[in-house]
Amino acid sequence: MATQNSQSELGTVISTMEGPTTIVFSFVIGSSKVRKGQFVKVKSDSGFVLGSISEITRANRYFERAESVAEYERTSPMTESFPVTDWEYVVANVRVHGVFESEGTNSIVRNTFPVAPGAKVLACEDELLKKFLQLDDNGLNIGKLQHHSLEAKLSMGKLLQKHLAVLAMSGSGKSYFMSVLIEEMLERKSEHGRMAVVVIDSHGEYSGFRATQYGKQTEVVDAKKFRIAFRKVSPQMLAEWMPEMSATQFRELVPIMEALRKERKEKHESYSLEDLMDRIEAEMADKKKDNVKRPLLAWLSALRSMRIFGPVDYPKLEESVTPGKLVVLDLSDVDNMKKKQMLVSYLCRRLFKLRKKEKVAPFVLVLEEAHNFAPEKAERQHALAKGPVVTIAREGRKFGACLCLISQRPVQLATTALAQCNTNIILRITNPFDIKHIGESCEGIDSSMLDSITTLRVGEALVVGEAVGSPIFVKIRRRKAEFSAKGKDLELIAKRFEEEKTKKKQDVEAFL
Ligand SMILES: Nc1ncnc2c1ncn2[C@@H]1O[C@H](COP(=O)(O)OP(=O)(O)OP(=O)(O)O)[C@@H](O)[C@H]1O
Ligand SMILES: [Mg+2]
Structure with a gap:
């Protein structure tokens, strides 16, 4: 060497x-x-x-x-x-x-x-x-360059100016790499420019940051407590969340919503989903309107049952998304896919809107399981968040809104979003379809590099794109704060389960 x-x-x-x-x-x-x-x-x-x-x-x-x-x-x-x-x-x-x-x-x-x-x-x-390689002494240190003693300190500007994709098969170290990158982001000094990191955490892998040296900079939001202020929901958003709604039904809904909004605004009052439902009921009392009213009310009541609307937004993004901070939206306890997609859809829209108005810090939005939220081929009702994600992918870079898409199924990830990712971090992949897809969608990868991707070990990555002058293989460094992700270590779970069983049995025996 x-x-x-x-x-x-x-x-x-x-x-x-x-x-x-x-x-x-x-x-x-x-x-x-x-x-x-x-x-x-x-x-x-x-x-x-x-x-x-x-x-x-x-x-x-x-x-x-x-x-x-x-x-x-x-x-x-x-x-x-x-x-x-x-x-x-x-x-x-x-x-x-x-x-x-x-x-x-x-x-x-x-x-x-x-x-x-x-x-x-x-x-x-x-x-x-x-x-x-255009490395930067004040850059983000993700590990060591293979066969050289050089540290891969990627320039934050180059890496995050445009978007980033982390692609690899399951268990090859995507989330681990992301944690390393987050550590680097949280350790940055303000004189070098800091961003906020917002993670959409599908499996509760990042909430552990709270118990580390980065705890003070971390805010974990349980998805069950996430709330959307209903008055901030536009008719267009509702249309996105109720994809079954027809154009006629939408036309009927808009004036009712607008009137309600205007009226309450004049009185400096808020309104809820229930208020809207009451209003629809009243406005469409005529039996002839039943075919519009009934389905509208049914869909709205389905939305209500998700329990995600409230009088005010929680968390308040303006206060949470600040430089050098990590906000984790923990979705691990939400089973309903539609609910997850609605949360992500709202979060993306809201973050981007606030960013355009400079009300939140420049941010990186990390999207785990990105293929679930921005799928390439899916019917509208299964892709509620695709629109907002693609919008950030298309327009975000002008405003300091960076996307980091993480996926083990690159083939299923929306090409419109993937094509906007100017840097790709590729870890081990063996599936030939995925390899072929990556060869086609990433610039600057030749066939010998594609072959090498199959031989990468866990924690080894190929970095291609804007962030580096030429593709490099990097051994991703170890995390400074080790914590095990929620429900990850099978041996530990199995051991703990058995220990608890035995303990209970002993307790019962002792009692008898
Ligand atoms: N750079 C690394 N150094 C040391 N260990 C690593 C490294 N990268 C990954 N690992 C190990 O591999 C395991 C799997 O990594 P990780 O959870 O990041 O995979 P993943 O690609 O996110 O998988 P999934 O698709 O299932 O989410 C980790 O628990 C960790 O122990
Ligand atoms: Mg992972």
Whole structure:
């Protein structure tokens, strides 16, 4: 592995059928320090050509012909009879990322001329790599770059200016990575600019932050206590939440709602869902209107049964979403999918609206299980939150509203939202459909990287996109505050269950 600032020679560029070209070259390895994924440099006229090793091949003339190897090995191992190790050679293929112009501008430009066969390949030292990858000393430290001692400190601006997607199969470390990123966000100093983090936590994995050193900055909102002030609900929102409503029914509803709103506003009074239902009942007393009134009232009463409307919003986002704070909306106790989607839909709309008016801090909205809230293919009644999520994806970056979509089913995630994610953090994925989809939807990933995704270990990630100058593999660092997510550790749950059973039995026996 390359050590810090090592200028060590790794090998010599060779002439092959494929290159050197401006995009690839190969070199024969003269050092045992070479690894797949490692960054290397070759001196050229204008500076240094930078690339990363995409594959390594090991060859030996002695073992090329199957029949002779089989024949020789029948009597005694070839390694004993021939100097086979002297004939082994190793070739690395390099993908070129650009040229670092050492003179004048100190910038990275596209490579327009191949490196020379015979040129020496050197390990890329950390300082150069840092510049090339546009890492930032005050950035978010997510872990270590693979094969280098460099810390992957991503610039917050580049990472969160546009949106972020974290994609991987179940159990490969998506939520763990997100917790690491949240720690970094919470530790930022205000002189470097801080954002608020709002997490829509489907499985109660983030509420543990409250019991850590970040507890003071954390607010956990139990979804059961989440309340929507009904007077802030517009007819359009109702239409979204009652997708069965026809255009005619909507036309009837709007004036009734508007009249109620106007009347109460003049009196500086609020109104509730029940008030609206009473009003509809009164306005449509005529029997002829029954076919409009009945279904409207039925849907509204279904909404009422969700118990999410109240006189005022809870939590009050203006007070909760402040710089350097974490707000977790814990949805783990809500079973009703429609209710979850309504909460997310309202939260997205409200947050974005307040952000546009500068009433809340610039924020990152982390959406776990994003494919449930912004599905690619689903009927309207199963995608109540898709509209608001896509709106933030489309327009958010102008206002400092960043989305972080987390999903183990990238294929099912709305492409309109995914396409807006300029940085992708990809952890282990083995499903070929998902791999193919990622290859198509993420720019800058080549086929050898796609192959590597299947071999990643838990906690290893490929970072591609705006946040880095070139795709990198990162070993995600350990969390500073370890806590186990609610209901995660099966062994622990099983052990505790049994212990409690035994204890109860003993108590009963002792009593008798
Ligand atoms: N970088 C890491 N370092 C150490 N352990 C890790 C790392 N990443 C993940 N793990 C371990 O792997 C386990 C699974 O990770 P995590 O819960 O983040 O997966 P996930 O992708 O969110 O899964 P799911 O799709 O089920 O939500 C964690 O409990 C943790 O113990
Ligand atoms: Mg998870």
